[in-house]
Amino acid sequence: MEFVDLIPAPRAARWATPAREVFPLDEATVLHAEPGTGRVARWLRATVGAATGLPFAEGRGDGRGDGRADGRGGGHGHGRGIVLRVDPELAPEAYRLAVDGQGVRIDGGSAAGVFWGAQSFRQLLGPDAFRRAPVDPARRRWDVPMVVVEDAPRFGWRGLMLDVARHFMPKDGVLRCLDLMAAHKLNVFHFHLTDDQGWRIEIRKYPRLTEIGSWRTRTKFGHRASPLWEEKPHGGYYTQDDIREIVAYAAERHITVVPEIDVPGHSQAAIAAYPELGNTDVIDTTALSVWDSWGISPNVLAPTDNTLRFYEDVFEEVLELFPSRFIHVGGDECPKDQWRRSAAAQARIEELGLAGEDGLQAWFIGHFGRWLTARGRRLIGWDEILEGGLAEGAAVSSWRGYGGGVTAARAGHDVVMCPEQQVYLDHRQDAGADEPVPIGYVRTLEDVFRFEPVPAELTPEEARHVLGTQANVWTEVMEDTARVDYQVFPRLAAFAEVAWSALPAPPVRDFKDFERRMAAHYRRLDALGVAYRPPAGPRPWQRRPGVLGRPIDGPPPNR
DSSP states (O other), X not given: XXXXXXXXOOSEEEESSTTOOEEEEOTXXXXXXXXXXXXXXXXXXXXXXXXXXXXXXXXXXXXXXXXXXXXXXXOOSSOSEEEEEEOTTSOTTOEEEEEETTEEEEEESSHHHHHHHHHHHXXXXXXXXXXXXXXXXXXXXXXXEOEEEEEOOSOSEEEEEEEOSSSOOOHHHHHHHHHHHHHTTOOEEEEEOEETTEEOBOOTTOTHHHHTTTEESOEEOSSTTOOOEEOSOEEOXXXXXXXXXXXXXXXXXXXXXXXXXXXXXXXXXXXXXXXXXXXTTTSOGGGOOOOOSOSOOSOXXXXXXXXXXXXXXXXXXXXXXXXXXXXXXXXXXXXXXXXXXXXXXHHHHHHHTOOHHXXXXXXXXXXXXXXXXXXXXXXXXXXXXXXXXXXTTOEEEEOSSSHHHHHHHHTTOOEEEOOHHHHBTTSOSOOSTTSSSOEESOOOHHHHHTOOSSOTTSOHHHHTTEEEEEEEEOOTTOOSHXXXXXXXXXHHHHHHHHHHXXXXXXXXXXXXXXXXXXXXXXXXXXXXXXXXXXXXXXXXXXXXXXXXXXXXOSOOOOO
């Protein structure tokens, strides 16, 4: 498939004719959307139409031709143009893209499959198809190679988590992130909305969550051991209408938005807004403010009925905004010291007959697991939620390596594989001294390309519980969109291929072919305005000299 520069790599691609011809698109090219594909047609006109300057007028025809590019079909039945069609014989996210002398045919097992086929079609047009307006207004023709591409994803969950609590990303940046996900055929956006350093979603019943909890007076610059501070307020939040817009925009791109509301740890911003949520018999919670540094705050939620009712109210509003079946509740990195010292917490442990503070956390998570199940949703949380037992139906984000995923799958729980040592994109990309604010292990483009989400020790039956995989982006040292771009790209392209493509075992994956295809993909990223890390290293303005990071030497543990 050396003639195809598609990323992620498709399952099969071939020339439609021995002559290796092209089909021209011009101002006379029509676009016909058969039932169920109208949103894809709208997307094509808004993106490819804008980039090419071609109107893609609505086509007419009876639609009876099957449009096969191998010459055995009866023609498109819509004249020379583009036809979008749902073919129920294909798997839901599978697609078949066929270009022949009559035009372009994109069939998908569902509207999502058609949409993913449209992403490949856009790539075939070249990098200028990723711009927002024509770079050559005089250009009237765009050639598409006459090829047949047949493709389907490996995993149903192909995710990206974005932390907007540590550094807020304005709404337009989130929408841009969704566009970039769609261009890489990723379909789950894990939206990390709350943490110690900020609460980013409007909750109408509790306005102080955003009035107080959405901003901090200053921000640590670099790793938490850095002596540097940005001495100005930082904050922001999304109104409920912003959230509705984000969710709708994602849905147009066949992306599910999974919200994360962190409990019972990572909650200092909420406690600063409503001090009664904290362990008031241990510390003066009225003295707390939104945290301005990084790490794990010792200030966690009190295991009281009042706290449970408060967060039930929060989740009620969250469920109204997010139709996702999964709701993420965090559940990670919850220090137990305050609970050990709290008479109220110890009384709750005794009352419920729990196995200490770990049992108390499991009870807390279990409460919301049952609460969400009663409302037709499923709880998902970081792998600490396995400690103390996990409610039936709950799923796990395995982040501390592969171990949590293995334990969850063997216990019959669904799991999303996102091991820190492999796919945390805040980790540095190179060991060089010029890497900005170097965090964690070196994870190169090739390292990500060779990541395998399914642990080898799982049986085929256990492996069926691996819903998919996810790359995570924690933004403590990413103060703006350009820094996020640098950390995420180009590695997200490699991750997308891992999540989508049917790749062989990591040692025999063809990284040279991936690099060959990336040469074209860098030009697409340039057209999209992505400030990625160049293969040769950071540009001068991408460096952060003198800003302390926390690099970890040596290879990461693979467990």
